[in-house]
Structures are given as C-alpha cells and as structure tokens.
Amino acid sequence: MHKKNGFSLIEFLIYFFLVLLLSTLVIHWVTSSHIRMSSVGNRCLQSLAVCAAVDCLMRDLYAAPYDLREWKLCDDALGYVWHVGTLDIGLSCSDGILVRSEGVYNGTSHEWTARKKSVIAQDITSCTLTRVLSENGGQVRQIQMKMQSKVYDHEYRVQQNISIRNGAV
Numbered sequence: 001m002h003k004k005n006g007f008s009l010i011e012f013l014i015y016f017f018l019v020l021l022l023s024t025l026v027i028h029w030v031t032s033s034h035i036r037m038s039s040v041g042n043r044c045l046q047s048l049a050v051c052a053a054v055d056c057l058m059r060d061l062y063a064a065p066y067d068l069r070e071w072k073l074c075d076d077a078l079g080y081v082w083h084v085g086t087l088d089i090g091l092s093c094s095d096g097i098l099v100r101s102e103g104v105y106n107g108t109s110h111e112w113t114a115r116k117k118s119v120i121a122q123d124i125t126s127c128t129l130t131r132v133l134s135e136n137g138g139q140v141r142q143i144q145m146k147m148q149s150k151v152y153d154h155e156y157r158v159q160q161n162i163s164i165r166n167g168a169v
Helices: 009-062
Strands: 071-074 077-083 088-096 099-104 113-120 124-133 140-151 154-163
Touching: 009 088, 009 099, 009 113, 009 124, 009 140, 009 154, 071 124, 077 099, 088 113, 088 124, 099 124
Parallel strands: none
Antiparallel strands: 071 077, 077 088, 088 099, 099 113, 124 140, 140 154
16 A cells, blocks of 8 residues: 555645634734723723813812802803903813813903913813802802713713812912
C-alpha cells in the first residue's frame, strides 16, 4: 500500500473554516465591547456636562435677589431674568440648549439691549425654576431647580433646592 503524507483537502477546509469562525467571533466580541465602552464614556461626559451646568446655575441663583421686582421675567417657555448689581442674568432653554445671558434686559419690551450669551449645556430636555416666596409673598427665599438631560437611552435628572443669598456670591 501507498503511505499518505499530510492532510487531505477536505480536512484542510474544515480546519480553515473553524479558524475563520473562531477569528470572526473574537473580532465581533472585540468590536461590540468597544462600542459598548465608548457609549459609557459618552454618558459619563454628558453627566459631567449637566453637573457643570448645575454648578454654574447654582452660582448665579445664589446671587439672585430677594425682591420680586428685581425678577424681570419668569416663564418656562421664554426663560428667567433677574437683576444682580449692575447686570441682568438670564437663563433660557430651547431646542435642547441651555443658554446663560448676561447684560442689560428691558423688562417692558422683553428684549436684551446688550447681551453676552454662553451655552451652558446641550441635550437638555427640560429646565424649570420655581420661586419659593416668603410668608408675606413679597420676597423670594428659595429656588427649586429641575433639569433633565437625555443622551442615547440614558436620562439624567437633577432636582436641587437653592437658598438665595440676595446678591452675595
């Protein structure tokens, strides 16, 4: 009889497809893990951006005035404007962008005559401020802030009660 050296073509194809299947599974596992981990990083960045926005708003709201007459605009749709020192501070949220305005605001025409705008956060679904008045109703003592942000399937909610300091920072 004749001796065989090596493998047949069928054996080679079976081993080749097994190695191909294993390498495809490993590559799939690596790429799916990478995609999952990058989305976690994006969620963390969005959470940090919302926390930074909350810190900026808390700083401004600490300095908000007690007197109701110093609050020039309070509307969830239009925004919030209050007077501090020589400036007016404004906050508005539209199209998922939270904007802080600083300058001079005309309360009768509801227009800014001089303004510097800064984008505080993006992907904000809602931001509301509720003033808590004193017993006689003439002074603002506290602000209740609620903010929601959504990125991918993750929703981030912040609810904060801020006691205002009437111009002190």
